[in-house]
Structures are given as C-alpha cells and as structure tokens.
Amino acid sequence: MSMDRLLEKIAEKQNPTVAGLDPKLSYIPDYIREESYRKYGKTLEGAADALIAFNKGLIDGLCDVVPAVKPQAAYYEMYGWQGVKALAETIAYAKSKGMYVITDGKRNDIGATMQAYAAAHLGGTDVDGETIEAFGADALTVNGYLGTDGIEPLLTVCAGKDKGIFVLVKTSNPSSGEFQDQMLHAMYEPLYRAMGNMCQHWGKELPGKYGYSGVGAVVGATYPKQLKELRKALPDTIFLVPGYGAQGGAAADVALGFDENGLGAIVNSSRGIMCAWQKEGCAPEDFAAAACREAVRMRDEIMGCVGKIALPR
C-alpha cells in the first residue's frame, strides 16, 4: 500500500528527488525537433514525436540516479490527443526503466467522475469486462477543494493497486496565500493546515510500512516556514516539494521537509534538469548526460543537508 515503493526507490538510490518532465518544445534540441518535423511536419504529431524522443533520452540518462519522474499533464495536453499519447508512452517507458511515475495532473472532481480520473491515471478502465490500463502512473497529484467526496474514490483505487496521491496543500507560487493562507475562524489555523490535516485523516485508509501513508501533500520549497511546520504537524504525510531551484527554494529550505531518517519528502526539479544542456552550453546531443549531471549535483546538494536516508525497520 501507499508510498512504500517510492520510499524504497528513494532509499535504494539515496536520492529523494524527482525529475519533472514538462517538455516545452523550446527545451528540446533542434536535431530532435527537426527529425520529428521531417517525419510528421510541424503538427501535433510532430511535436508529440519530439516530446517522446526527448523524454526517452532523459529517462535513459536519469534512471540509474533518480528514483522518479513527474510528467506534468498540461505540457502533453497542449499537443492534443497526440501529446496525451506521448504522455502514456512516457509513463510506460519510465516504468519499464524501473522509475516511479507521479502524474502531475492536479485532478479534482466528485463521485463517479473522480472514479473515472482514478481509473484513468492510477487504476484500470473497464471496457465491458476487459480491464485496460489507460495511463497507469504510480501516483497522481490532486486538488482537494471539493472535500472528501473528491478524495474517497482515489483511496479505493490506491488501496487495491498499491498507489498514492499527493494533495495540494501549500503551493509554491507567490499568490498561493490568497486562499491557502486564510485563517479559518472555527479552527484558528490557515486553510493549508486544514487541508494538511485532512491528508493525515484520509491517509489512515492507506497506511504504509515506513510510517508514510498513501496520501501525500504538495508543499512548496518557497515557503520553508510552512514546510517545517507541516513536517512536524503531519507525521504520516510525505511531501512532494516543488519550487527548488528556478523558483527560489534552496537545499537548506527543502531539507526542512525531511524527518530524522532522511525520509518524508521528495523534491522536484523540472527545468533545471531538462534544460541542463542549454545551461551548460554542451553539445545538444549530450542533453541526457547533462540532465544526469544536474540530477547528481541536485542530489548531492540536497543530501548534503539531509544526511543519510534510512528506511525504519
């Protein structure tokens, strides 16, 4: 159940990071894009073909070092169903290389509709008696604004399939406080804290053997004070931490999301890894190796603050 598989991969690699796969075309080397356009033209098919080639290269370059990838659904949807097909292929390829896959979809709805999202992204779809995996990620990010009705259908699927969710709690963006920081009158705590408390509550249905349930939380590195507060308040809730690097979160900030065993958080980097070849100024053909070099640098920087990762017995 739960996040156990993710924690095991993190401990095995001694690397609590996840590579975001948000493949803008401008991140992809010219030679890949040109090859795809030669085959399919400057079309959605062409763009999707380039996405896949780039992602496969990145996954090949990262899979020995990084335990997980996080494809962001928006960057695939923008290329239509062809892009969404590239998402499915990316997920399958990452899994075939032993990586844990978190689809960043921030999905939310209620009842039967949320069941449909759960089936789509984590479970299996029933086609008149045949069960088929549509996307088959290991975890999905979700938005809890609709309350328990929007989370319960996911818990059922996660329990049956050994999968997990990450609920938006305190997001990394500048305006996240507009609603999330609002103090609630009845509880005299901010909305993000109430959402976090619900993650603890929902997680009771998906206990994990290392202390972390199948219900994680998204908590931005750009708010270290809240990250520290929430780490203490939500002992069963693993954090997916965006905002490291480009958005301003430092290694010392993200370290506040970890517990004394070096567990409890997984830190995302997207652009930093995908665009390492541009930043380095290396040959475009070297993009995957550059991504790996940046992933190693990030791992070492964060592990320098976290210390050793040890699964509790």
Added chain:
Amino acid sequence: MSMDRLLEKIAEKQNPTVAGLDPKLSYIPDYIREESYRKYGKTLEGAADALIAFNKGLIDGLCDVVPAVKPQAAYYEMYGWQGVKALAETIAYAKSKGMYVITDGKRNDIGATMQAYAAAHLGGTDVDGETIEAFGADALTVNGYLGTDGIEPLLTVCAGKDKGIFVLVKTSNPSSGEFQDQMLHAMYEPLYRAMGNMCQHWGKELPGKYGYSGVGAVVGATYPKQLKELRKALPDTIFLVPGYGAQGGAAADVALGFDENGLGAIVNSSRGIMCAWQKEGCAPEDFAAAACREAVRMRDEIMGCVGKIALPR
C-alpha cells in the same frame, strides 16, 4: 470577449441549460458498443469509437434545442489517449453544429503550466511557428485553490480568443462544505464567498456587453441558499449550475441563480439527458430523440420558473 456568445445562444434558444456529455459505456446502447467492438475489439479504441458515435447522436438530437454541451474530461481520459481523441472529436462536432462547448476539466496550475492548459483547451498551441488548436473549447472549468497565479494565464488567452472560464466556487457535492464553507477569520465570510469575490475581480479583465464577464463560477443547485446569496453578491459572474435532477436540485432551486432578465446562469444535466432512453424504456435506436425530449422537458421546467430570457440592450 467573455460569455457574450454563450448568452446569445441561450437567448436565441430561450434555453439556459447545458447538456453534460459524460459518456459512461453503460449509458450507450448495446448496438453502438457492439458495432464498435466488432471494428476494434473490447479495447480503448473500441470504447472511444462507441463514445463518439453516441455523442454525435446526442449532439444531432440536441443541437436545435440546447445551446451548449459540457463534456467532462474524466470520462474521456479513462479511455486513454484514444478517449482523449474522442473528446477532441466531440468538441469539434458540437462546434460544427453551432453549440457552445464547455470542457469540464477543473484544471489548475500556475504560470507557464497554466498557460499550457489554456493553450490546450481554449487557445492555440505553437509548434515552432505553426499555431494549432488542440481541443478548442469555448470555455473551461478551473479550480482556483492556487490563487491569481493560476487564473491570470487563462484571462490572457480568453481575452484574445473570445473565450471564458468557470471557477469552482460552491460545488454541488455533500462534502463541499468541508473547506468551501469554512468561515475566513479576516473577512468573516466563507471560503466559497471569497472565491466568488475573486471571480468578480478577475472578471474585470474580461467585461461582457450583457453585464457578465468572461469569468463565471460553478455553484451547485443543491445549495439554493448560497446560490441566491451569490447571485446577489456577484452581479457580473455567470453561474454554471450542476446538481439539477439526479443530485437533487429542483427547478425552483436553480431559478435562484438567475437575474431579472432570465440571465446569469446555465444549468447542467448529464445523466438525465444521456440516459433518457433508458429511463423512458424506448427503443435504444431512439436514444437521441429521447435525449431531446428530456432536454425539452428540462428547458420547459426551468423556463417555467425563470420566465423569459431577454438580452439587455
């Protein structure tokens, strides 16, 4: 700009309703499914083929009476990229029949990622200089938990393309109050009201000629008291009202969402319309006509409470 085109279609048809296209396989007549499985087997392709055939029939049956359709993304994603292709085809077909299309995706993210969703669902995608419409709906439902950073990128696309958004404010489900009804300490108003106020604020960037901006709100028919309160408090914000029928909202309830011109709300029915043939017990081949009969019944019931719809001059 804004929701003007939607309001014009509503006034022209004297029908403030939208048909939800949430095509579960169990809603689709056997003869359609069997034909699709003969062609593609019990596969995601087969399911997607049945979805399209069913949706096209429904759209043909409804387009003279109903101004808009609302495909729910989850029911397409569950059939993989093949289902997502069926979503794109459904949107294109509904538009070709003159219908306004609201994609119910409840998308949410920030910055460049939200721009990608905006491009995907409402705008156009740039493929190295070629602009291609990926899904091309007229409006998109979104979740505002992340604050202005998650809404601003949509406003830019909506302004340029004459499109709109509906932000989740007070949802129709039983647990919607867990967060949405929480009283905020600073404002001494509930979260849903604060979200509604932000819709008014965001909408100032997308003014409409009939008084309603391009930023609408989702407000459930199952909470008539709040619907009435919000209608008064948010004069520039059109409401997308789920929860009529199966979920318990009555015509007298939804009528509270309308202004004195019969404008200000569009009421959704999904299952009631899609499954009318099952409820009637008519021949399965008659499903589209049954959907139309139910749409007419719903229209007449709601218009009986709303009176006449008149666009202000």
